[in-house]
Amino acid sequence: VPGRSWFLCRLSAVxxxxxxRTLWLLLLVSLSVCISVCRATSxxxxxxxxxxxxxxxxxxxxxxxxxxxxxxxxxLLTLTILTIWLFKHRRFRFLHETGLAMIYGxxxxxxLRYGIHVPRDISNVTMSCHVNASPATLLVNVSxxxxxxxxxxxxxxxxxxxxQDNEMLRKVTFDPEVFFNILLPPIIFHAGYSLKRRHFFRNxxxxxxxxxxxxxxxCFIIGLLMYGCVMLMKQMGxxxxxxxxxxxxxxxxxxxxxxxxxxxxxxxxxxxxxDLYALLFGESVLNDAVAVVLSSSIVAYQPQGDNSHTxxxxxxLKSFGIFLGVFSxxxxxxxATGVVTALISFxxxxxxxxxxxxxxxxxxxxxxxxxxxxxxxxxxVAVLFCGITQAHYTFNNLSPESxxxxxxxxxxxxxxxxxxxxxxxxxxxxxxxxxxxxxxFIIGAFIAVFLGRAANIYPLSFLLNLGRRNKxxxxxxxxxxxxxxxxxxxxxxxxxxxxxxxxxxxxxTTLLVVFFTVWICGGGTTQxxxxxxxxxxxxxxxxxxxxSERRSTKQESAWLFRIWYNFDHNYLKPILTHSGxxxxxxxxxCCGPLARFLTSPxxxxxxCQLKDDDSDxxxxxxxxxxxxxxxxxxxxASGAHTSSGPAFAGAATSDDLDRELAYGDHELVMRGxxxxxxxxxxxxxxxDPRHGLRM
Numbered sequence: 086v087p088g089r090s091w092f093l094c095r096l097s098a099v100x101x102x103x104x105x106r107t108l109w110l111l112l113l114v115s116l117s118v119c120i121s122v123c124r125a126t127s128x129x130x131x132x133x134x135x136x137x138x139x140x141x142x143x144x145x146x147x148x149x150x151x152x153x154x155x156x157x158x159x160x161l162l163t164l165t166i167l168t169i170w171l172f173k174h175r176r177f178r179f180l181h182e183t184g185l186a187m188i189y190g191x192x193x194x195x196x197l198r199y200g201i202h203v204p205r206d207i208s209n210v211t212m213s214c215h216v217n218a219s220p221a222t223l224l225v226n227v228s229x230x231x232x233x234x235x236x237x238x239x240x241x242x243x244x245x246x247x248x249q250d251n252e253m254l255r256k257v258t259f260d261p262e263v264f265f266n267i268l269l270p271p272i273i274f275h276a277g278y279s280l281k282r283r284h285f286f287r288n289x290x291x292x293x294x295x296x297x298x299x300x301x302x303x304c305f306i307i308g309l310l311m312y313g314c315v316m317l318m319k320q321m322g323x324x325x326x327x328x329x330x331x332x333x334x335x336x337x338x339x340x341x342x343x344x345x346x347x348x349x350x351x352x353x354x355x356x357x358x359x360d361l362y363a364l365l366f367g368e369s370v371l372n373d374a375v376a377v378v379l380s381s382s383i384v385a386y387q388p389q390g391d392n393s394h395t396x397x398x399x400x401x402l403k404s405f406g407i408f409l410g411v412f413s414x415x416x417x418x419x420x421a422t423g424v425v426t427a428l429i430s431f432x433x434x435x436x437x438x439x440x441x442x443x444x445x446x447x448x449x450x451x452x453x454x455x456x457x458x459x460x461x462x463x464x465x466v467a468v469l470f471c472g473i474t475q476a477h478y479t480f481n482n483l484s485p486e487s488x489x490x491x492x493x494x495x496x497x498x499x500x501x502x503x504x505x506x507x508x509x510x511x512x513x514x515x516x517x518x519x520x521x522x523x524x525x526f527i528i529g530a531f532i533a534v535f536l537g538r539a540a541n542i543y544p545l546s547f548l549l550n551l552g553r554r555n556k557x558x559x560x561x562x563x564x565x566x567x568x569x570x571x572x573x574x575x576x577x578x579x580x581x582x583x584x585x586x587x588x589x590x591x592x593x594t595t596l597l598v599v600f601f602t603v604w605i606c607g608g609g610t611t612q613x614x615x616x617x618x619x620x621x622x623x624x625x626x627x628x629x630x631x632x633s634e635r636r637s638t639k640q641e642s643a644w645l646f647r648i649w650y651n652f653d654h655n656y657l658k659p660i661l662t663h664s665g666x667x668x669x670x671x672x673x674x675c676c677g678p679l680a681r682f683l684t685s686p687x688x689x690x691x692x693c694q695l696k697d698d699d700s701d702x703x704x705x706x707x708x709x710x711x712x713x714x715x716x717x718x719x720x721x722a723s724g725a726h727t728s729s730g731p732a733f734a735g736a737a738t739s740d741d742l743d744r745e746l747a748y749g750d751h752e753l754v755m756r757g758x759x760x761x762x763x764x765x766x767x768x769x770x771x772x773d774p775r776h777g778l779r780m
Contacts (some may be wrong), residue, residue, distance in 0.1 A: 190511020277472025326586025344572025347607030422475025
């Protein structure tokens with residue numbers, strides 16, 4: 086059969102010796118290939134497992150290192166608090182807690198820099214990778230695997246062998262954005278939230294002059310002097326890089342931000358004159374905001390052409406427009422956020438749930454800073470005016486528990502953040518990798534800062550005294566000159582950008598300026614008060630000049646704020662808060678339905694109760710009758726008083742009533758309803774037994 090014969094032929098061919106050898110050879114080759122593939126797969130799996138183990142160990146070590154770094158700062162704050170208690174117990178005022186925190190930071194920085202060394206491991210460092218640029222992120226292909234590396238900064242050639250030590254020092258060096266987004270907001274918000282508005286508005290014109298015009302003057306004086314110093318350094322061959330006039334102006338802007346926290350703490354403890362305190366505190370609060378916006382405007386200066394450092398009128402006007410736009414936008418955003426929070430607390434019953442109320446208040450306040458930064462504005466300005474708005478409106482809508490909680494919460498956050506920053510300043514002096522210390526630049530900076538502060542205080546004080554009834558005395562001016570300390574804001578602005586040679590030199594010099602002003606100027610505050618013969622314990626002083634000074638400042642500030650306070654008291658307060666008169670009493674009769682809808686029931690219950698710290702500024706809005714026992718005092722818009730009553734017709738004089746008005750809580754009769762006015766919680770009641778005025 087043909088088919089069978091073909092099958093037998095194929096079978097015989099298979100059983101031939103040559104075919105068998107070929108078949109066995111194919112089988113062996115296939116088997117070896119399978120074994121090799123299995124071994125390669127197993128090897129890759131083992132390598133991958135080893136890499137995972139190494140990665141996990143590195144992550145665990147990094148976690149432990151980060152925890153140790155944070156523990157260092159926690160221990161610094163703990164040690165600072167304990168030492169502060171000892172100083173307060175011993176009444177030691179020469180060194181404030183911020184200066185103490187800087188000293189502890191310096192000690193830890195020296196230990197980390199020179200006392201601790203990590204064993205070198207150069208085998209893991211590749212020295213032959215050459216790249217023409219310095220990208221922020223680098224992808225490296227290693228045997229088919231891509232690894233992502235992040236730029237940490239430039240190191241000098243003589244520090245290549247100390248890579249591990251540099252890595253340890255970088256671990257305790259925070260991202261500058263941490264200061265701006267986490268540490269600065271509670272400090273600035275607390276400044277606005279705790280602002281004593283009565284004393285602030287009483288000296289509002291002078292504060293605005295010092296904060297705006299004075300900061301700009303100081304910036305340009307310092308910038309011009311430092312530019313001359315830089316030119317001299319260039320002629321002498323002591324300049325190791327580019328340093329332009331815009332850099333000098335930027336330096337003038339950041340060191341013009343004052344932070345007299347040490348001086349103000351001593352002022353508060355010694356009860357120094359309230360006007361001096363208000364001038365210093367108000368200037369420091371506002372000029373921080375002005376310095377931030379001013380520095381941003383200088384950075385935004387960009388003339389046309391290849392040379393970006395030449396003078397051009399249009400570029401300067403554009404920078405000035407940016408300054409006005411950013412400041413006004415930040416101001417509007419901060420006020421708007423405060424108003425929104427007030428409306429939420431006004432139209433809801435969150436006050437029944439104190440925890441939710443406090444949490445919402447905290448989140449809305451902090452989000453103001455981040456929202457402003459995200460929108461291209463300045464968070465410092467926004468959160469400052471948000472704090473002022475929250476204190477003026479939202480605070481009145483909070484429950485008593487939430488009022489206490491918010492005050493204590495932001496006071497605590499301010500204390501911790503401020504001391505953390507000052508501790509970090511001392512640490513950074515030794516842990517920062519790119520310090521540039523130039524003796525000539527440092528000396529020039531100290532001279533320029535001194536002259537810039539003098540150009541701010543003395544000429545403006547002279548001009549302001551031309552229109553003030555309550556003059557800024559010469560000893561007040563000397564004290565303000567001496568109290569121009571630099572602090573957290575100056576440090577935060579200088580550390581935000583240290584990429585160039587000029588910025589590194591500015592940062593190193595700024596640290597020394599902050600150290601000197603906090604230790605020397607802050608430590609010498611008590612001695613300076615004695616030298617200038619500035620009175621302390623003014624709140625307990627019962628001199629007749631106090632009442633007359635209050636009347637003069639009341640009339641002095643009325644012309645500027647009379648319209649605003651009328652509008653605020655009659656319309657804004659009733660709409661945004663539960664205090665103030667009902668809108669049914671202030672709006673025209675035609676707006677009756679709208680007034681009844683917007684007026685809260687609490688406003689009717691508290692129709693004539695004023696729970697506001699600035700009540701003394703509203704006393705000039707119209708004729709008001711004050712009743713002390715059997716005496717009725719009528720106060721008109723001009724501030725004149727008339728009294729009547731048989732019981733004290735001869736005993737209670739106008740001076741006696743003025744002195745009584747200067748201290749304590751008083752009752753006011755208006756529309757037949759009793760109104761309690763808390764004039765000042767810190768001022769003691771009148772103790773003279775001759776006056777039988779009963780409240």
